[in-house]
Amino acid sequence: MVAIGPTANMRYLAGFASHPDERVCLLLVSSQAASVVVPGLNAEEWAAHTSLPLHTWADDEGRDGALQEALSERLPVNRLAVDGATRADFLLALMATADPQETIALSSLNIPLRLHKSPEEVEAMQRAAAQADRAMQAGIDACQPGVTEAQIAWAIEEAFRLDGDEEVCFTLVASGPNGAFPHHHSGDRPLEEGDAVVIDIGASLKGYKSDITRVVFLGQPPPEFLAGYQAVLGANERARAAVRPGMTAGQVDSAARTTLEAAGYGEYFVHRTGHGLGLETHEPPWIVAGGQQILEEGMAFSIEPGVYIPGQFGVRIEDIVVVTETGVRNLTGCGHQRVVKS
Numbered sequence: 163m164v165a166i167g168p169t170a171n172m173r174y175l176a177g178f179a180s181h182p183d184e185r186v187c188l189l190l191v192s193s194q195a196a197s198v199v200v201p202g203l204n205a206e207e208w209a210a211h212t213s214l215p216l217h218t219w220a221d222d223e224g225r226d227g228a229l230q231e232a233l234s235e236r237l238p239v240n241r242l243a244v245d246g247a248t249r250a251d252f253l254l255a256l257m258a259t260a261d262p263q264e265t266i267a268l269s270s271l272n273i274p275l276r277l278h279k280s281p282e283e284v285e286a287m288q289r290a291a292a293q294a295d296r297a298m299q300a301g302i303d304a305c306q307p308g309v310t311e312a313q314i315a316w317a318i319e320e321a322f323r324l325d326g327d328e329e330v331c332f333t334l335v336a337s338g339p340n341g342a343f344p345h346h347h348s349g350d351r352p353l354e355e356g357d358a359v360v361i362d363i364g365a366s367l368k369g370y371k372s373d374i375t376r377v378v379f380l381g382q383p384p385p386e387f388l389a390g391y392q393a394v395l396g397a398n399e400r401a402r403a404a405v406r407p408g409m410t411a412g413q414v415d416s417a418a419r420t421t422l423e424a425a426g427y428g429e430y431f432v433h434r435t436g437h438g439l440g441l442e443t444h445e446p447p448w449i450v451a452g453g454q455q456i457l458e459e460g461m462a463f464s465i466e467p468g469v470y471i472p473g474q475f476g477v478r479i480e481d482i483v484v485v486t487e488t489g490v491r492n493l494t495g496c497g498h499q500r501v502v503k504s
C-alpha cells in the first residue's frame with residue numbers, strides 16, 4: 163500500500179490536495195483500490211475535485227475511525243510505501259492502525275512520478291516562468307543604495323502576488339558579501355555602491371513552480387566581478403547547450419563544472435548544477451556530478467551554476483529548461499547580460 167499526505171504527489175495523482183495542516187489527510191493506494199482519508203471540513207471540496215471514495219472524520223470524533231474504515235479492506239498491510247513529504251505524525255497514526263510488516267520510502271520504488279512533463283504541464287511552467295521574469299524585473303528596479311534586502315524581497319513578493327501567484331515560495335536577496343552564501347536569508351542589510359546583489363526567486367502558479375536567479379551590480383564593477391560573471395555565464399551557456407535527449411544529468415553538470423574549473427573557479431562552485439522543478443521547487447532529475455539519469459523529452463530542470471567568493475561576492479545565473487524532442491527549450495525569458503546600475 164502507498165500512503166501520500168497533502169503533498170505535490172497527492173495533487174498529481176488525485177488531481178487535488180487540500181490545505182495541509184495537522185489534521186490527518188491521506189491518499190491510500192493499493193493494488194485493489196484507492197481512497198482518501200479526509201478531515202470533514204474539506205470533504206465538500208474533495209468531492210468537487212475527485213470521484214475517489216472518501217473516509218471523512220470530524221474534529222470532535224478524531225481520525226482513528228476513518229483510518230480504520232479506510233484500512234478495513236486492506237489488512238493486513240505487508241509493505242507500506244510512504245511519500246517522503248508526508249508529515250511524520252500522519253505516518254505514526256497510520257502505522258499505529260495498519261501495523262505494516264515493512265515500511266519503505268515511496269522514492270525507493272523508483273516510480274518515475276512527475277519526471278516527464280506533459281505539454282500542458284510545460285505550458286503551465288512557461289506561464290509561471292514568465293511571471294518570475296516580471297517579478298525579477300521588479301526586483302532589479304528596486305535595487306539601489308540604501309534599500310535593504312528585505313525591501314527588495316517585498317517588491318518582488320508584491321509583483322508575484324499582483325500577477326496572480328497563489329504562493330510566493332522564496333525571495334532570496336543576497337547583497338555584497340552575503341552573496342557568498344548560496345542560501346542567504348534576505349535581511350536588513352542596506353545595499354551599498356559596489357555591491358553585487360544575487361536575486362533568487364520563485365513562486366507557484368496553479369501548483370507549478372518558478373525559479374530564477376540573476377545578479378545586479380551597483381556602481382562600476384571591478385575586474386574580479388566581471389571575470390566571475392563571465393565564467394558563470396559561460397558555464398550556464400555550456401550546460402544549456404549540452405541538454406538534449408540521451409545525455410546524462412552528469413554530462414550537463416560536467417559542462418558547467420569544467421567551464422568554471424578552466425576559468426579557475428572550480429573550488430568556488432559548491433553545489434550541483436541544477437534540480438528538477440514542477441509541482442515542487444526541488445524534485446528529480448538532479449543535475450549533479452556523476453548523475454546517471456538519462457535526459458528524455460519532457461524533463462524540466464534548472465541550470466544554475468554559481469561562484470561564491472567568501473567575504474566578497476557571489477554570482478549565480480539560473481534558468482529553467484525543458485528537454486525537447488531534439489534539444490532544449492529555455493522557459494526563462496529574462497536576459498543574461500550583466501545588469502549594472504550606476
Ligand code: ZN
Nearest residue numbers: 373464466480
Ligand atoms: Zn533552483
Ligand code: ZN
Nearest residue numbers: 362373374375
Ligand atoms: Zn533558484
